Amino acid sequence: MPTDLPAIITGPLSPAQQTSLINIIRRAARTEILPRFRRLSAGQIAAKTRPDDLVTEADTAAEAMIARGLARMFPGATIIGEEAAAADPSLRTRAAEAELAFIIDPVDGTWNFAHGLGAFGVILAATRYGRPVFGLIYDPLADDYVIADEASPARHVTATGRETRLTMSGGGPIAKLSGYTHASLMPKPVQRLLAPLLTEFARTDALRCSAHEYRMAAMGNVDFILSGTLNPWDHAAGVLICQRAGGVAKMLDGADYTIDREKGYLLTAADPATWDAVAEVLDPLLTAPPVES
Known part of the structure; x- marks a missing residue:
């Protein structure tokens, strides 16, 4: 893990930094998320605000692992995860005011994940004073991701590393x-x-x-x-x-x-x-x- 990166960055994340972030997410998925998919016991799943608003051991373990990696890379950044924000809502305000913040959704689609459905992913964003400047959405099952930053087009990257530039639909009536x-x-x-x-x-x-x-x-x-x-x-x-x-x-x-x-x-x-x-x-x-x- 790089240790000589600046505490705060003022420009786009470099390719090397983005690669390190992808590796952090991929490692957390392989270590904490995928081994628990379709293997959760009832005691490893809990409800938060509603019966269908769930959190699992995969969420908490993956968020902790990703947050540790981010803190080592960017010691001056504010880091907010979905589960940490549930425990401390003030983190959301701190992130919105931060020069650099990283926002983690360790298992997005937790209800799907907890019920054995494959539509779940890991989301990581970087924001500067509340405005998104980097985004990564990773699919652990396919080992692929979509990614963009404020200076580059959006791309889809496969498990083999093949990149395709993304374009939204043409709209219509x-x-x-x-x-x-x-x-x-x-x-x-x-x-x-x-x-x-x-x-x-x-x-x-x-x-x-x-x-x-x-x-x-x-x-x-x-x-x-x-x-x-x-x-x-x-x-x-x-x-x-x-x-x-x-x-x-x-x-x-x-x-x-x-x-x-x-x-x-x-x-x-x-x-x-x-x-x-x-x-x-x-x-x-x-x-x-x-x-x-």
Whole structure:
């Protein structure tokens, strides 16, 4: 592990630093995540805020391992993991104010993981004063990842190292668009408002996994993502990756996305025209009660 890297960086992460980060994630997946997949006992799974909001031993062990590696590489950075933030919510504020912060989702799609479904991933983002500047979404089962930084295009990298530049979909008429929406996480009054709006689109789904939803969007397989739960470990990396794949990701009210936003609706879409068209359909949400994080 490199020990001579600066405590704080002011420019893009170097290729060597990005490779080290990928190695940290891959090592945690091989050591703490994959050996537990489809092998968890009931005692290794617990509920957090809701019966379907789960945490497993894989989450806590992988987050601890990744956080240790990041702390060695960047001793001056703020490090926030999903599970650490659950125990200490002030970490979220500290990360938003930090010159450099790393945000970890050790097992995104924990419900899927705990139930033996393969749609889960590891998400790592770097932010500067709350704005995403690096994003990595890793699929432990395929041993591949999508990656981007503020100075480079989004790429998909296979287990063999083959890189492909990512481009989001070409959009199209509203009636032909497909997307992911997190309606089930919204309050019932908002769900009732949103449900008829979704009939304007060709198809709306949810994978219960932001990692794979953002991957699918960045690869051009869906046209938009709508979320009202703004946990930064779910979105910071995916927002940047989709932006660097040619997409638009900002709040439905038009504001830029930063990790300090806790209320509102985040809309990611294939291009400016698609974002505007989808936002026009979803405009009634702006007068609905905001979703609590």
